[in-house]
Amino acid sequence: MANIKDIAKMAKVSVTTVSRVLNDHPYVSQEKREAVWQAINESNYQKNINAVHLSTGKTHLIGVVLPFSNHPYFGLLLEGIAQEAVKNNYKLVLFQTNYEEARELEALDMLRYKQLDALIICSRICSWTKIRKYSHYGPIVFCEDTRDHPYSATFVDHYKSFEAALEYLADKGHQKIGYCIGRKNGSNSTNRALSYNNFIKRHKFPFRPDYIFEQCLHLEDGENVMKKMTTMKEPPTALLVTSDQVAAGIAAYCLTNHIAIPEELALIGFDNQPISKVMGITTMDIPLVPMGKNLFLQSLSKDVSYKEIDVTLIERTTV
Amino acid sequence: MANIKDIAKMAKVSVTTVSRVLNDHPYVSQEKREAVWQAINESNYQKNINAVHLSTGKTHLIGVVLPFSNHPYFGLLLEGIAQEAVKNNYKLVLFQTNYEEARELEALDMLRYKQLDALIICSRICSWTKIRKYSHYGPIVFCEDTRDHPYSATFVDHYKSFEAALEYLADKGHQKIGYCIGRKNGSNSTNRALSYNNFIKRHKFPFRPDYIFEQCLHLEDGENVMKKMTTMKEPPTALLVTSDQVAAGIAAYCLTNHIAIPEELALIGFDNQPISKVMGITTMDIPLVPMGKNLFLQSLSKDVSYKEIDVTLIERTTV
Numbered sequence: 001m002a003n004i005k006d007i008a009k010m011a012k013v014s015v016t017t018v019s020r021v022l023n024d025h026p027y028v029s030q031e032k033r034e035a036v037w038q039a040i041n042e043s044n045y046q047k048n049i050n051a052v053h054l055s056t057g058k059t060h061l062i063g064v065v066l067p068f069s070n071h072p073y074f075g076l077l078l079e080g081i082a083q084e085a086v087k088n089n090y091k092l093v094l095f096q097t098n099y100e101e102a103r104e105l106e107a108l109d110m111l112r113y114k115q116l117d118a119l120i121i122c123s124r125i126c127s128w129t130k131i132r133k134y135s136h137y138g139p140i141v142f143c144e145d146t147r148d149h150p151y152s153a154t155f156v157d158h159y160k161s162f163e164a165a166l167e168y169l170a171d172k173g174h175q176k177i178g179y180c181i182g183r184k185n186g187s188n189s190t191n192r193a194l195s196y197n198n199f200i201k202r203h204k205f206p207f208r209p210d211y212i213f214e215q216c217l218h219l220e221d222g223e224n225v226m227k228k229m230t231t232m233k234e235p236p237t238a239l240l241v242t243s244d245q246v247a248a249g250i251a252a253y254c255l256t257n258h259i260a261i262p263e264e265l266a267l268i269g270f271d272n273q274p275i276s277k278v279m280g281i282t283t284m285d286i287p288l289v290p291m292g293k294n295l296f297l298q299s300l301s302k303d304v305s306y307k308e309i310d311v312t313l314i315e316r317t318t319v
Numbered sequence: 320m321a322n323i324k325d326i327a328k329m330a331k332v333s334v335t336t337v338s339r340v341l342n343d344h345p346y347v348s349q350e351k352r353e354a355v356w357q358a359i360n361e362s363n364y365q366k367n368i369n370a371v372h373l374s375t376g377k378t379h380l381i382g383v384v385l386p387f388s389n390h391p392y393f394g395l396l397l398e399g400i401a402q403e404a405v406k407n408n409y410k411l412v413l414f415q416t417n418y419e420e421a422r423e424l425e426a427l428d429m430l431r432y433k434q435l436d437a438l439i440i441c442s443r444i445c446s447w448t449k450i451r452k453y454s455h456y457g458p459i460v461f462c463e464d465t466r467d468h469p470y471s472a473t474f475v476d477h478y479k480s481f482e483a484a485l486e487y488l489a490d491k492g493h494q495k496i497g498y499c500i501g502r503k504n505g506s507n508s509t510n511r512a513l514s515y516n517n518f519i520k521r522h523k524f525p526f527r528p529d530y531i532f533e534q535c536l537h538l539e540d541g542e543n544v545m546k547k548m549t550t551m552k553e554p555p556t557a558l559l560v561t562s563d564q565v566a567a568g569i570a571a572y573c574l575t576n577h578i579a580i581p582e583e584l585a586l587i588g589f590d591n592q593p594i595s596k597v598m599g600i601t602t603m604d605i606p607l608v609p610m611g612k613n614l615f616l617q618s619l620s621k622d623v624s625y626k627e628i629d630v631t632l633i634e635r636t637t638v
Contacts, residue, residue: 061412064413068398069394069397069398069401070391070394070395070397070398071394072389072391072394075388075389075390075391075394076389078388078389078413079387079388079389079415082388082413082415083415085415086415086417086422091412091413091414091425091429092412092413093380093410093411093412093413094383094397094401094410094411094412094413095410096398096401096402096404096405098405103405106410110410218593219593219594219596219597220593220596220597222597223597248594248597249597252597252598253597255574256599274537274538274539275538275567275594277538277539278538278539278541278542278567278568278571278572279571280575
């Protein structure tokens with residue numbers, strides 16, 4: 001393989017000029033620049049940018065950890081992260097974990113080995129104890145409330161937003177209120193469960209474990225929820241659904257099966273996904289794209305910052 | 320910063336053992352492995368994996384070029400790519416281009432600079448002339464028919480699948496058939512336009528440019544199509560919609576505005592996205608997840624291969 005000296009000779013320029021062209025240095029004439037690239041193409045020489053990393057210590061790669069790459073919630077978050085990455089000339093390395101801890105650890109190891117400049121964990125599996133071992137290798141940023149931990153985060157107060165939605169349903173006269181949630185054990189889910197339990201106690205509504213539907217992530221899960229509900233003697237009259245996708249699945253099932261919304265079943269979704277707008281679903285608006293943008297910017301900074309994002313109710317036609 | 324010799328001394332093992340631990344070599348006792356990691360953690364030593372790259376020439380990173388990260392079509396494709404990447408212990412570097420050529424060139428440059436082992440271009444912007452300059456730097460894989468070019472591809476025959484859907488609508492008695500498409504100038508769009516034009520000629524249907532709706536990518540675009548259609552004196556009685564998302568947006572608009580499907584407007588979507596199932600939309604099933612898996616496997620191979628994927632019509636309730 002040709003080296004930088006060979007290229008300089010072929011292009012009839014100095015080694016410095018070749019180096020400048022390779023590093024996008026501005027002070028090189030167009031003529032010389034083209035001569036260098038032509039020589040490079042002819043000689044099949046490749047600048048080994050990994051060698052460049054050794055000198056700068058920067059990879060311009062940011063790792064993004066998410067459970068699924070095809071879920072609209074993470075899709076919008078990733079969109080925000082990607083928009084800001086493009087703007088700042090960074091690339092994203094994707095870690096799709098399917099909520100397996102080993103996959104998250106791989107991402108953390110790449111941070112340790114300096115293959116990434118920082119890591120954005122959109123939904124965490126590892127315990128804080130495990131995460132702590134990686135703290136000094138570079139910024140790790142989260143999409144959950146980390147105010148008890150030394151990591152930056154952009155997050156929503158899920159306790160508060162769940163409470164607001166539940167109280168709205170109670171105001172509308174609902175007493176049998178259920179909810180649909182994704183995974184049971186994430187920190188966001190724990191906060192939501194706490195909020196629900198306190199709400200139930202405050203209003204002296206009976207606690208019905210069968211009003212809580214777990215593993216609700218995708219459109220198709222809405223149908224399963226409805227099938228379970230139709231076998232109940234006393235189904236809930238209102239559902240708080242932590243994903244607009246699932247809420248849309250429920251609304252579509254109700255349309256096909258002539259269950260009147262909101263008369264027979266009231267619905268509040270979460271996220272304000274395009275589908276909730278199109279189907280007229282009342283939802284808690286979580287601005288995921290701006291959140292993604294902020295997560296990216298936090299990942300570039302060594303300073304720890306916490307950014308809470310407000311959630312607002314958008315009234316449409318399902319309550 | 321400590322080097323590998325310091326670590327060996329601290330852990331009371333040989334330099335070879337440290338190297339084995341760092342490279343996940345199996346023949347190291349658990350005891351020694353832990354001693355090495357403890358020494359590494361205490362000394363704040365980091366294996367610079369970029370230096371490792373210099374010796375192996377492999378990054379275990381595959382670049383994925385897509386226009387948007389939050390579109391369900393690319394979401395499913397990415398899901399397939401990611402599933403196979405996880406299985407083969409590769410990571411993905413995401414390039415969100417928003418269809419800007421410069422972004423695609425960045426990805427190609429990273430291949431040239433050996434920062435990536437291969438590149439998967441899910442939707443191309445650059446001309447083949449530009450792509451050709453990068454051919455010898457590593458595998459470049461496409462999601463379009465490349466049989467005239469020396470690059471692997473997993474693709475759908477868009478001419479044939481468009482034709483099948485159009486003939487199905489004609490069989491059902493439709494003569495005023497329109498279609499919705501994303502960007503106008505992609506190679507897939509060109510094939511679809513050709514298929515439509517030949518269909519029109521074959522059946523001696525009049526060609527109506529206002530029956531072709533461009534820039535239809537997202538759910539919300541369905542509403543715009545319907546708003547245009549309601550101003551037409553002679554609107555199409557059937558629409559072929561190249562994205563289930565857009566078809567779902569159209570179906571939702573029709574529901575809200577009491578336009579009967581299929582009586583007043585017949586609809587065929589594309590992709591067989593979950594939303595088409597939930598809303599009962601007749602669609603052309605494109606198996607995007609298996610396609611993504613195959614794209615990934617092709618990116619690992621230096622041999623060029625072409626894989627055409629069959630598209631099948633799924634009859635539901637909108638025709």
